[in-house]
Amino acid sequence: MKKKKVLFFIYQMGAGGAARTILNIVNHLDRKQFEPILVTLNYNGSYESYLHDDIKFIKLHTKRLRSAIIPLAKLIRKEKIDLVFSTIPNYNIVAILARLLSFSKAKNIVREAAFLGGTTRSNLKLRFVGWIYKFSSRVISLSKGVKENIIARYHVPEEKITVIYNPVDIGVIEKNIENGQIHDDHKHIFDGQSKVIITAGRLVNDKDHQTLIEAFANVQPKLNTKLVILGEGELEAQLKKQVQALNIEDHVYFLGFMENPYVYFAHADLFVLSSLKEGFGHVLAEALATGVPIVSTACRPGAVEVLNDGEYGKLCEIGNANDMAEKMYDVLSLTNDERFAMINKGLSRANQFAASEIVKQYEEVFRQTLMMEKEIVARS
Template sequence: MKRKKILFFIYTMGKGGAARTLLNVMNNLDRNKFEPMLVTLNHDGEYEQYVNEDVQFIKLEAKRLRSGILPLAKIIRKEKVDIVFSTIPNYNMVAILAKMLSFTRAKVVVREADHVGGSLLGNLKCLVYGRFYNRTDQVISLSEGVKQNLVEKYKLKPNAIEVVYNPLDIENIKQQIEIGELSKEVAPIFNQNEKVIVTAGRLVKQKDHDTLIKAFAETNEQVKSQLVILGEGPLEEELKSLAQKLNVEDRVHFIGFQDNPYIFFHEADLFVLTSIHEGFSHVIAEALASGTPVVSTNCKSGPSEVLANGEYGDLCPVGDPKSISEAMTETLTLPPEALQMRVSKGEERAQFFNANKIVSRYGQVILNTFKK
């Protein structure tokens, strides 16, 4: 069978779960079946350095999404692309329009990664996206919850959507833990005779770090701890003020984006996620693979699927510092044997999302578009 040329389109290979997912899919696709190429706008991204050498990488001259439609259409035509793959609504719209303007028979596969909508404006946007998604050859949802949202708010037919979970590159995670080293500035946080709690994500409203810091302040009264926050975003100063107001500013550490978050997960005693909504929550699966217990909000719609309704980690109500604090305290005070059992179960669960298996599923779903 002739290899299919698949073009992955994204704004930038920057700090985010979408870029990390595309990276895992591109790098692990079966080269006997696919010839992957990557197209981004003219921006530098932290994950570019991890793209395999055999992936053709093109940066458009454009820096804005709408300016990238025609250049992307030209590449689709010039490179004789068989499949255009994109993720996130705005990028998906560009990919769909570019394919249409390429006047080729390339297949379009779009991936929806979050549980969006809710407000009047948000629901209207979903309807518009749905109109365009209906013009694609395949819609991929990264969780059952997101699929349900696509049916309800995008008005897509259930049989037009395939659920494929995020691929987890466990081998790379283990390698990064092995070669990773905490910096001299950060190492002392982990070397005290106290528990360390870690989280990772953009400092934005969706991740609800407010609730996390409030829960941490309560937990710290029971178990002396340190909170390490990985990520950047517009709410950093506001969150620092909250930590100061709660008298834990010397125990809450904002250390920004990290190329290797896995060494932080591995060295910590607990990973906590307090998001208001998620599509899948890749970072929870990464924490499990790093050998770290997890406490998460039971937000729509990913955490409960990753943690199998609480079998592999605690699920708490959204925006409830008290219940999150109680779960954190309980986990941090587990007897050694119970803790090891929980870690082992988490690592076992992470294998369910192993990149080799999940990317194979991606490949099959994409190839099936040629049978329709």
């Protein structure tokens, strides 16, 4: 069987969840069946260095998304691409238009990773996106909740949607923990008798670090604890002011973006996700794989699905600092046996998201899409 060429299109291989998902798929894709080609705009991304050497990586000579349509169309035709895979609505639209303009036999598969919409204006935009998706062969949703949203707001038929959870590269996480080290400037945070609570994510409204900080301020007087916040964002100054106002600045550490956050997770006593909403909650799956207990808001659809309604981690009410503080205290007060049991359950859940297994589901969708094309050609 001749290998099928799959073109993966994304804005850039930056530090976001979409790029991480693409990275995990292309690295694990079966090379006996598929030949992956990665295409981005003309940007440098932090995940580029993690791409396997056999992946053909092409950067278009533009930094504008709209300007990518024509050169991407030419590339699809030149490379004789069989499938074009993309993720996130704006990139998906560009990928579909480029494929149509390529006048080739290639097919589009698009992925939806977020629970979007809610306002009249955004819902109208999603209706337009859904209409464009008629020209794709398949829509992949990263959770059941996102699928329901695609049906309701995009008006995409249910039978066209396949749910595939985010792939987590457990092997890479384990290597990062084994070979990585806490930065010298940060070792004192983890070396003492304090219990360390950690979180990771962009410092933006949707992540609701404000509630986490307030919850921590409630826990800290009861337990000797520290809070480590990994990530960067527009709210950093505001959050630091909140910490100062609560008089907990000696116990809270803003460490910025970490290329290897997993070794930090593994050395912490608790991971907390305070988000208002998550399409999947990729960082939760990764945290489970590091062997750290979890407290998360019951943000739908992602966190609730990843933790299976609280089976693999404690869930608390969104935006409720008192409830979050109570759940944090409960986990930090577990006996050793209770803690190990929680960790082991979490590791078993993480294995269900292993990239090697999740990518098999992507491969099956790719094969089905190509088989449909063969059947159409045969009938004609």
